[in-house]
Amino acid sequence: MESVDVLDTSALISWPVERMSGAVVLEGQKGEVERKFPERMISLEVSDLNWETPTDESVEIARKLASKTGDISGLSSIDLGLLALAIEKNGRLHTDDYRLQNLCKNAGVEWLPVETGGISSVWKWEVRCSGCQSKAEQPNFVTLKKEELGECQDCGAPLRVKKME
Ligand SMILES: [Zn+2]
Numbered sequence: 739m740e741s742v743d744v745l746d747t748s749a750l751i752s753w754p755v756e757r758m759s760g761a762v763v764l765e766g767q768k769g770e771v772e773r774k775f776p777e778r779m780i781s782l783e784v785s786d787l788n789w790e791t792p793t794d795e796s797v798e799i800a801r802k803l804a805s806k807t808g809d810i811s812g813l814s815s816i817d818l819g820l821l822a823l824a825i826e827k828n829g830r831l832h833t834d835d836y837r838l839q840n841l842c843k844n845a846g847v848e849w850l851p852v853e854t855g856g857i858s859s860v861w862k863w864e865v866r867c868s869g870c871q872s873k874a875e876q877p878n879f880v881t882l883k884k885e886e887l888g889e890c891q892d893c894g895a896p897l898r899v900k901k902m903e
Pocket of ligand 1: 867868869870871872890891892893894895
């Protein structure tokens with residue numbers, strides 16, 4: 739049986755969307771991606787990723803393991819959730835986080851570094867007016883389509899998502 743890919747956030751934002759088909763990610767990662775990489779969220783919404791939440795039992799297993807190895811102190815709830823999902827799904831975790839890698843080894847979970855090959859940098863995005871360039875507040879990108887960004891409050895020109903310099 740082909741093991742399922744579980745993606746940490748760096749994989750989630752750097753992998754080509756086609757490659758993520760069928761992969762499992764945390765429901766809790768949505769907020770993080772939305773906040774930091776809103777443009778990315780638009781393409782993730784149309785991908786066939788499986789957004790899931792681990793069971794309380796597997797979170798508890800992950801937490802106990804992390805206490806035992808001492809990795810728990812630097813671990814976010816998202817990290818813990820990813821480990822729990824990987825355990826639960828008997829999956830393969832893609833992460834560059836050394837704590838998570840260490841935990842995978844201890845849990846007998848297969849892990850791989852995130853291959854970002856070819857995709858050199860991670861971009862950040864912001865919303866700006868296409869006319870006067872003034873910066874607008876970032877809307878909720880989960881439900882948003884590009885054409886729904888709206889208009890500039892200062893000059894009325896359409897707002898655009900732009901790569902931050
Ligand atoms: Zn404007």
